Amino acid sequence: MARNSYRITSRMTRLLTMTSMFMMGAFVTTPAVAAEDSLTPPIAVQMYTMRDYGTTEEQFAAVNRAGIKAIETVGDHGVSAERMNELLDTYDLDIIAAHVGLDDLRSDSSEIVDFNKSVGNDTIVIPYLEEDARPDNAEGWKRLGEELGGMVDELEQEGMTLAYHNHDFEMQKYGEKTALELLFDAAGPGLMSEIDLAWVERAGLNPAEYVTHFDGRLFAVHAKDNAPEGVAEDEGGFTSLGEGVLDWKAILPAVKQAGAEWYIIEHDHPLDPEEVITDGNRFLKENL
Secondary structure: OOOOOOOOOHHHHHHHHHOOOOOOOOOOOOHHHHHHHHHOOOEEEEHHHHOOOOOHHHHHHHHHHOOOOEEEEEOOOOOOHHHHHHHHHHOOOEEEEEEOOHHHHHHOHHHHHHHHHHOOOOEEEEOOOOHHHOOOOHHHHHHHHHHHHHHHHHHHOOOOEEEEEOOOHHHOEEOOEEHHHHHHHHHOOOOEEEEEHHHHHHOOOOHHHHHHHHOOOEEEEEEOEEOOOOOOHHHOOEEOOOOOOOOHHHHHHHHHHOOOOEEEEOOOOOOOHHHHHHHHHHHHHHHO
16 A cells, blocks of 8 residues: 555545445545645554553543544454444544554454454554564574565555564664664565664664664654653653653654654553653654
8 A cells, every 4th residue: 555645544434434435446535635634743642551541432532632633552452343433433533553463463364454444544563572482593583574574465465554663672783783674674665664762772772863774664653752760660761752861852853854654652651641642742743
């Protein structure tokens, strides 16, 4: 599926699907829709941030109150596609990506694809590798990349895009390249990246420099900040955007230059999730 700044919104896709008005290839984005999309900041929330915040509906309501229009889901949140569409419409939200485990994609991707198509999402992101699934040498990372490249081809036939999200362990270097770079080289150009800026920094690399390795393949960044050492230990050492150690004045221009489509707010262990996403939305709007 071609990716562009005026792609059809998932809310419109849902509406047309639900009313049987959508015919493949026949829908053209109108200037009004394009203008609306161009004015909407490409800011979303990774719903892992909200996982301890009540029910799924309460989580979606909090995102709406924070003034954010898009979310990245974690699987299906335990609800049907019909119920998900109801919640998305009620709280004026679009799904821009879904985190789906590698083992789930390996076992049977058809159910995952069907669910995400039903809720207007066209991007699947592999979020994490369990410790026993992580390669321990360069060749292993290349083999994993080749496997993901095959998944890319399968998903593209369904009109879906595959992306991969990093932590710090993919920053291990083998020669001149990190494991993540080896994986992407082997996967081919169809695999998109979702770079978690805080984990890159925790691995001792410069996020502003590192995103340049994924120029043209940067689906999104996880906009997350690290607290100074010894601070916010009850929150995993993470803090709200702009309150930590990341150099956002350097990072945000580099991310834009690399072509990121989305800035996804995330905090792994927030004490107050709604405050974190509200502050993060404000920070990004002021600095993008």
